[in-house]
Amino acid sequence: MGDELVLVDFWSSPFTARVKIALREKGLEFESAEVDLVSSVKSPLLLEMNPVHKQVPVLIHNGKPVCESTIIVQYIDEVWRDKAPLLPSDPYERAHARFWADYIDRKIYSTARLVWMGTSEVQETAKKDIIESFKVLESELGEKPFFGGNIFGFVDVSLIPISSRFYTLEKGGNFSxxxxxxxxxxxxxRCMERESVSKSLPDQYKIYDFAMDLKKKRGSQQQ
Amino acid sequence: MGDELVLVDFWSSPFTARVKIALREKGLEFESAEVDLVSSVKSPLLLEMNPVHKQVPVLIHNGKPVCESTIIVQYIDEVWRDKAPLLPSDPYERAHARFWADYIDRKIYSTARLVWMGTSEVQETAKKDIIESFKVLESELGEKPFFGGNIFGFVDVSLIPISSRFYTLEKGGNFSxxxxxxxxxxxxxRCMERESVSKSLPDQYKIYDFAMDLKKKRGSQQQ
Structure with a gap:
């Protein structure tokens, strides 16, 4: 019997993008169950499959849910270990990769949002912070093609979804x-040359329009 | 050649306590290098070993640093797999354990601090939040002796250091x-009956005095 894989998804989420990339790196077929995160009514599927956080992504593997993007990516890597390993096999290198994935989780996505959603003072601080964090990541990358070396891996999967926000970041923060x-x-x-990545990331202009719409709606609610 | 293990440590940190428990579960000897986190001057050892976050714990294994408590605990479990496994061997159960350790990281320690350090309104909300999170964890525990079932494991290691704050929480939040x-x-x-735990956790009254001293100092700095 084959594996049944359903991804509880939202098109613009960078976190569901991570899971899609990992699944595609492994050559796995999956069904996408898109939920509406903009609506104030939570999807029953989401409430059933992730009752604690009520957030996408959830990967439902043969009926059983796995939640939280970095945990899902590790799960995929552990179950389908023989093709395109994402985490290194050496424990020290694995800890190193986990450290940087955690850094990305703490420093990048929530800060990026403030660059285009925050008020001007918050925006300026967030812009400074995210550029600083990007520079820390650049120094970790060094001269390697990917964070793991020559192989596209766990840290690359964690970070690359931010690239579909580059345009929005630049417009929001007025920088290059x-x-x-x-x-x-x-x-x-370099990452976008991989089909697993280019197929999984949303169009950057669509993200920009979506972010601006959201900002307008939030603004009018606050008035 | 034996393994040289040095833990960059601070006596009251619940995160260094996690690492001590994991090392003791594995029966590993280690040296503790206590740094002064209260001082405004960061320890040179900490700056060298964890230049990104400049935080304890760092486990230095044969000269190489591993940072971030849950990452260190996984590292210990992967290197010394044959004794007292902390994470389950099944990938689905492993993802499940990682989910709850992540829940604890997000919901427990930073909220607990607000119960005794926050102003009265913040304090009230934090108290409500932490009790709610504890109840979620109780429901995950169910009738099992430990979070992983009959075996003391990864989720237990993540959560048990909060117990040395129970007294401070109760006094700060005025509840039982x-x-x-x-x-x-x-x-x-039940966890405290294990030597690995009781040897690794600081005295709860010492923690209370320390928290109250810190609160006083912060208060006088804000005036």
Whole structure:
């Protein structure tokens, strides 16, 4: 019997994108169950499959849910270990990869959101912070093609979904990422050459429109 | 050649306590390198070994640093797999354990601090939140002796250091944990019967005095 894989999904989520990339790296077929996260009514599927956090992504594997993107990616890597390993096999290198994935989780996505959603003072601080964090990541990348070395791996999967927000970040923060973090931009282009990545990331202009719509709605609610 | 293990440590940190428990579960000898986290001057050892976050714990294994408590505990479990496994061997159960350790990281320690350090309104909300999170954890524990079932494991290691804050929590929030969360209190007692735990956790009254001193200092700095 084959594996049944359903991804509880939302098109713009960078966290569901991570899971899609991992599944595609492994050559696994999956069904996407898109839920509406903008609506105030939570999807019954989401409430059933992730009652604690009520958030996407959830990967339902043969009926059993796995939640939280980095945990799902590790799960996929452990179950389908023989193809395209994402985490290194050496425990020390594995701890190193987990450290950087955790850094990305803490420093990148929530800060990025403030660059385009925050008020001007918050925005300025967030822009400074995210550029600083990108530079830390560039220094970790060094001259390697990918964070794990020559192989696209766990840290790359964690970070690459931010690239579909590069345009929104630049517009929101009024700066050029290519000027500030050229190595990061080159790395993102290199990742985008992989079908697993290009097929999984949403269009950057669609993300920009979506972010601006959301900002307008939030603004009018606050008035 | 034996393994050289040095733990960059601070006596009251619940996160270094996790690492000590994991090392003791595995029967490993280690040296503790206590740093002063109260001082405004960061320890050179900490800056060298964890330049990104500059936080304890760091486990230095044969000269190489591993940072972040849950990552260190996984590292210990992967390197010394044959004795007292902390994470289950099944990938689905492993993902489940990681989910709850992540829940604890997000919901427990930072909220607990607000119960005794926050202003009265913040304090009230934090108290409500932490009791709610404890109840979620109690429901996950169910009738099992430990979170992983009959075996003391990864989720137990993640959560048990909070028990040395129970007294401070109760005094700060003016409530009885035994009344609100009796199952959690029984679970903590069960964990404390293990030498790995009782040897690794600081005295609860010493923690209370330390927290109150810190609160006083912060208060006088804010005036």
């Amino acid at each position: 990422l290519a000027d500030e973090c050229p190595k990061l931009v080159s790395w993102a282009k | 944990l035994a009344d609100e969360c009796p199952k959690l209190v029984s679970w903590a007692k």
